[in-house]
Amino acid sequence: MIPILAYLSARNPDRDHAAAAAPLLRLLRRTGAFEVDVVTDASRLADLSHHRVVFAATDDGPLGAEEEQALSDWVRQGGGLVAAHGTLAAWRENRLIRELAGFAPADRVDSTELVVRPAGPHPVVDRLDDEFFVTAELQLASDGIPPDATALLNVPWRYSSQVAALARPAGDGRFLYVGIGGGPAAYASVSFLQFLYRSIAFGAGQAPARVFGVGLAGYGAIARDHGRQLGEVAGLELRGVSDLAPGRRAQAEGDFGVAVHETVDGLLADPAVEVVVVGTPPNTHAEIVLGALAAGKHVVCEKPFALRLSDVDQMLAAARAAERTLTVYQSRRWDPDFVALRQTVESGSIGRAFHLESFIGGYGHPCSYWHTHEPISGGTIYDWGSHYIDWTLLLFKEQVATVSAVAQDLVWRDVTNSDHVNIDLRFADGSQASFLHSDIASALKPKWYLLATAGGVVGDWRRESVLTRGTMDELVEDRLAPADSPARLTVFRPNGEGGVAEEVLALPRRVRNAFYRNLADHLLLGEPLSVPPEDARRNIAVMEAATHSIAQGGRPVRVGA
Ligand SMILES: NC(=O)c1ccc[n+]([C@@H]2O[C@H](COP(=O)([O-])OP(=O)(O)OC[C@H]3O[C@@H](n4cnc5c(N)ncnc54)[C@H](O)[C@@H]3O)[C@@H](O)[C@H]2O)c1
Known part of the structure; x- marks a missing residue:
């Protein structure tokens, strides 16, 4: 603990x-890495x-x-000082502190919405949003900042770019x-909070310049997107792929030029691979x-985490034991319509x-791939259910008390998933939530219909068309599947x-x-992880209970998740 x-x-x-x-x-304590003494004296x-860093x-x-x-x-002598907000101005008469800073901050500007732009690369700002908004007071550092200082945050200020945060070595x-x-509004910005957290970690001497090597186990339909993202995120690097199918391996080699392995064991034997993304079919995840x-x-395991809760518990125990x-x-936690909901x-x-x-859902013949074969997919519930149950459990914080489910097989005989x-779901406080997945729904229900004690929200499907010109100049219309457009959200109060x-x-x-x-x-x-594995465990607990x-x-079926 720091x-x-x-x-x-x-x-x-x-x-x-x-x-x-x-x-x-709260954020510092939640990580479990910091021990915080708050003082006003x-x-x-x-x-x-006894301390490594002062905020x-x-x-x-x-x-x-x-x-x-x-x-x-x-x-x-090696400590870290993060002087935030008005601190440096309040201590402007302290010569020794001024010497640590090497500059005097400009006058305070009253609270206003600021456009904040991280000035990287630097461990404190790597991977922050390229630009975010903070409503706050401002004391610029721009005028005469010392040459050995590194700008961390810039703000556009009256037609110029000014330094609003910096780091500087001071002895050791x-x-x-x-x-x-200056006030609570600033701390309400998630990106700014993250920046403060990083500043404190850096002040404590944590400056990981290292990169984690990542390998993809399974190079299927979703894998190229994983690879693209890994190429865009500082601190992660794609270093290997394994897939049973020669065609998929050749595809991975062509897409990313990385080492390819026939078996997962080959990938695991590579010491350059420190993180494995499991993107094989669901029945193989555990x-x-x-x-x-x-x-x-x-x-990183693709959704669904597993098909049985007992497998999930084994994985959680193994991760704890291995301290990994x-x-x-x-991934759909970040869908813009869900974020707004x-x-x-x-x-x-x-x-x-x-x-x-x-x-x-909708009305359409299911695909003939593993996605519709219950022994591999887990059944109809586990595909979109992995996202919908996850959304539901993020919206309702109470324990799930019971789950009941029905399945109907009426039309498509050539697949084993239900139609x-x-x-x-019944929650401990009496709230209820239902999820319908239907491949025989000629009429669509809204994506979400949510009632609350002082209002409600409806998420309506949008039927968007993409219009382009064909090779003979004819109009080509491509209708997006409803699931591919974010829902239109209406709030009722x-x-x-x-x-x-x-x-x-x-x-x-x-x-x-x-x-x-x-x-x-x-x-x-x-x-803190955005998706703690315990969250995904709850999703599987609900889906398994629904299957039972x-x-x-x-x-x-009683759940208690
Ligand atoms: N998060 C999302 O929104 C999202 C979207 C699509 C798929 N997925 C999930 O990703 C996973 C993969 O789905 P997909 O559509 O890419 O499937 P896919 O069938 O296209 O790809 C799976 C690949 O894994 C390979 N494979 C199978 N067993 C293997 C093994 N033992 N070792 C190495 N390779 C093996 C197959 O050859 C195939 O290339 C599933 O769990 C699916 O639910 C998630």
Whole structure:
């Protein structure tokens, strides 16, 4: 555990730095890598022998001579100081602190929305969003920053680009300046929080310049996208592929020019591969994941995690024993329509969600590949269900009490997956959620129909067409499958006068490479995983219970997940 001293003292009674910093303190504790002492008394800066890094956010100054000397000596002997928000300005009369910084910050600008652009490459800003918005006060560092300082954040400021955060070596230690902040609104930005977390980790001497080698076990339909993302994320590098099929291996060689292996064992034997992405058909996941963990690799498993909960539990235990990261590629958590739905629910603006109906499907002959063969796929539930149940359990935080499900096989005889499956979840607080997957649905239900105590949200399918010109100049129309367009989300809120107001939500931009950026952040910097394997375990617990319920004619099955 890295010991941090968070000095969060407010002179001005309007400023509660400690309360504002609560999300940062939560993030630091959640990683399990930091032990945080929060202090408001400057005298605590006089003895830092037990701490590796100081995060200071204060408008209280100057420091007394003893604290100033002790802090400066400690930094020069290897400590890390992150001077955030107004700290440097509050300590401007402290010559030794000014010497650590090598510059004086500009005057404070009142809180406004800032466009923040990381200035990389640098371990503190690698993989952050290219640009993000923070509503905060600003104290620029631009004028006369020392030549040995590295800019970390720039902001466009009145038709110029200005430095708002920097890092500078100071003897054997590290000094970091963050001129953005001042109140709770700044800490509400996820990217800014991540930046502060990284600054503290860097101040503590963590500067992993290393790259993790990644191998893909299975090079199927989805694998090229994994490979592309790995090429775009700093800190990860594709180093090998294994696939049983010669054609797939040749494809991988052509796409990425990496080493290819006939068997997964060949891939696991390569020491340059430290992380294995398991992208083989679902019934093979558990065995390959366990083999990879036994070989000392970190593992990303494609969804569904496995077909049986007992396999999941074995994988979780093996990852714990091997002290390796295990996560599941729940890639649709970042779908813009789901992100907007989740934000709406979590904001509390429509009250407490208590009823959800979700749907995927249409009327069409199922494919004749393994996806529709139950012994390999797990059945109709496990394909889209892996995403829909994951979404449901992110929206409803309560324990699942019971699951009941029915399946109908009425039309397509040439496949073993069912034509039509409906799952009902009951949560401990009485809330309910259902998921319908139907390949014989001539009429579509909305993607989501969600009711909450003070509003509701409907996600309607959009039927978008892509129009292009053919080779003979004729118009070519390509209709996207409904699942390929984000749903149109409408929020309904009673207006208190007997009517209901409707609002069509603007969807956020898709965050690029979100899963793999987080994986690199986790492996390199210990940031929390976006998809803890326990989340994916809950998904499998529900899907397995639904499978049992189907076998028992729809009887409710207790889950406790
Ligand atoms: N996250 C998503 O949105 C998403 C999207 C598509 C697929 N997937 C998942 O990805 C996985 C793969 O799906 P796909 O559509 O790419 O399948 P696919 O059949 O196209 O690819 C699987 C590949 O694995 C290879 N393979 C099978 N067994 C192997 C073994 N023991 N060793 C090495 N290679 C082996 C096959 O030759 C094939 O090339 C599935 O779990 C699927 O559910 C997830």
